[in-house]
Amino acid sequence: MKTATLRARFEPEIAFTTYDDVRAALHNPDLSRSISLAHEAGNILENVVMVLDREQHRDRRRVESAAFRPETLIEIERRIFPGLIHKTLAELTAGETADLVELGGVLTVGLSARNAGIDLVNGGYEEKRHLVHYLDVIARGVSIDAATRRVEVVKAEVQQALAGFRTDYFEPSVARRREAPVSDRSDVLTMLLLAQAELKLSDEDIMRETAFFLEAGSHSSAQTLTNTTHFLLEYSKIHPDAWHMVAESRLFAQRCVHESVRLRPTNTMIKRRALRDTNVGSTPVISGALIGLDIVAANSDVDVYGERAAEFDPLRVVPPSAARYGHSFGAGVHACIGRTLAIGLPIRDDREFAEGHLFGMVPLMLSVLAARGIEPAPTASVPETGTRRWTRWHSYPIKLRRR
Amino acid sequence: MKQRSLRATVDRELCVKSGECVLIAPGDFELDAEGISVFVGAIGDEARIEEAMNNCPSHAISIIRERSANEGGNQ
Numbered sequence: 001m002k003t004a005t006l007r008a009r010f011e012p013e014i015a016f017t018t019y020d021d022v023r024a025a026l027h028n029p030d031l032s033r034s035i036s037l038a039h040e041a042g043n044i045l046e047n048v049v050m051v052l053d054r055e056q057h058r059d060r061r062r063v064e065s066a067a068f069r070p071e072t073l074i075e076i077e078r079r080i081f082p083g084l085i086h087k088t089l090a091e092l093t094a095g096e097t098a099d100l101v102e103l104g105g106v107l108t109v110g111l112s113a114r115n116a117g118i119d120l121v122n123g124g125y126e127e128k129r130h131l132v133h134y135l136d137v138i139a140r141g142v143s144i145d146a147a148t149r150r151v152e153v154v155k156a157e158v159q160q161a162l163a164g165f166r167t168d169y170f171e172p173s174v175a176r177r178r179e180a181p182v183s184d185r186s187d188v189l190t191m192l193l194l195a196q197a198e199l200k201l202s203d204e205d206i207m208r209e210t211a212f213f214l215e216a217g218s219h220s221s222a223q224t225l226t227n228t229t230h231f232l233l234e235y236s237k238i239h240p241d242a243w244h245m246v247a248e249s250r251l252f253a254q255r256c257v258h259e260s261v262r263l264r265p266t267n268t269m270i271k272r273r274a275l276r277d278t279n280v281g282s283t284p285v286i287s288g289a290l291i292g293l294d295i296v297a298a299n300s301d302v303d304v305y306g307e308r309a310a311e312f313d314p315l316r317v318v319p320p321s322a323a324r325y326g327h328s329f330g331a332g333v334h335a336c337i338g339r340t341l342a343i344g345l346p347i348r349d350d351r352e353f354a355e356g357h358l359f360g361m362v363p364l365m366l367s368v369l370a371a372r373g374i375e376p377a378p379t380a381s382v383p384e385t386g387t388r389r390w391t392r393w394h395s396y397p398i399k400l401r402r403r
Numbered sequence: 404m405k406q407r408s409l410r411a412t413v414d415r416e417l418c419v420k421s422g423e424c425v426l427i428a429p430g431d432f433e434l435d436a437e438g439i440s441v442f443v444g445a446i447g448d449e450a451r452i453e454e455a456m457n458n459c460p461s462h463a464i465s466i467i468r469e470r471s472a473n474e475g476g477n478q
Binding site: 027058061062065066068069070073320321331332333334335337340345346348355356358 | 417419420421422423425426427429434438450454457458460461462
């Protein structure tokens with residue numbers, strides 16, 4: 001069967017599991033992020049920055065970096081996002097059950113849309129839910145190499161979601177920017193439209209790129225928020241003051257998020273295709289080989305994180321040479337462009353953080369939810385996620401005790 | 404007493420304008436008018452400069468450690 005063959009070919013020929021080997025692989029320019037044209041063609045991934053290499057990647061990323069400048073990130077974290085959270089939560093009623101995955105998506109999608117350059121009509125809760133639904137489907141296309149269903153079925157669903165996204169959001173946002181350019185706009189869409197000829201991009205390319213940014217910013221943050229909450233609900237049984245600390249200390253909230261991201265990365269097995277013969281550590285990799293980077297194993301490497309590496313411990317001491325969040329955001333040229341926006345700057349145990357330290361959107365959301373008294377809500381069965389990336393949630397019912 | 408002076412260089416061809424170095428080591432890196440990172444070294448925080456180098460997504464930062472003129476030792 002065709003799908004079975006395709007899936008079988010997607011089992012990596014070599015898997016790397018140590019922190020150092022995975023780091024070396026992520027920094028190796030001979031290992032491409034583009035792993036299969038069969039998965040990329042006709043999918044959200046086609047020609048997006050994530051699958052480009054070398055100069056093409058550098059030139060695209062340079063243009064898009066304008067949306068993630070330091071002054072922009074500071075403005076978002078200190079002024080824009082806190083207001084967005086409170087406005088969105090004001091629409092929820094205390095004591096009612098909410099789905100944390102959806103809530104996380106709704107909380108972050110307004111900001112992600114702003115950065116991607118997608119204009120919302122009224123920015124209300126229902127409109128954001130509508131957009132989050134598109135992004136949930138698009139996320140299945142991003143992780144298509146780990147799909148549990150036939151690739152053709154996933155692609156067809158993604159195409160349908162992209163068609164809705166194009167009509168409802170993309171085309172009006174493009175028209176607005178072409179009709180009335182605003183010189184101080186620096187969102188991804190604006191920057192790509194300005195560089196469209198130079199980068200030789202079609203409108204379709206730009207549509208996929210903005211949808212990809214929107215998905216990456218919103219969907220991953222919602223999953224990270226859910227994973228951290230899941231860990232904290234367990235951790236607080238042994239450390240009853242944990243939620244209070246999360247509510248009171250943004251730094252502790254950030255430690256919890258980094259620890260959660262380390263143990264439950266959004267992508268559990270990063271894949272790379274060798275462009276030419278190369279080495280990862282002392283292991284030779286031949287041209288064309290598909291390699292797997294086991295992020296869960298590398299992030300639990302006892303040589304780096306200690307004997308109890310597999311446990312959730314926000315107060316863990318980590319060597320200065322390692323990241324608290326492990327390799328969950330990748331590294332090297334394909335390191336996630338939105339990492340600082342999502343989870344802030346690295347935390348070091350050996351010194352105080354700088355005055356301009358950023359904590360990130362997810363820790364901020366977590367703090368606010370902790371202050372409102374988050375607790376699990378009993379529920380019926382939860383649907384399948386449709387992916388082998390087991391760290392993802394389809395839904396996670398919660399209650400907030402206070403508005 | 405041994406002294407070392409540290410400076411960093413940024414490869415303009417490689418820099419992808421992420422600004423990561425400016426956030427990690429403010430005062431030691433700045434973005435120029437084109438958005439490319441430049442090392443200014445106003446603070447000289449060795450640990451942060453090293454961290455900025457390690458976190459640079461495009462490996463555009465290199466660190467150069469030089470012995471200062473008054474440093475003793477074998478010649």
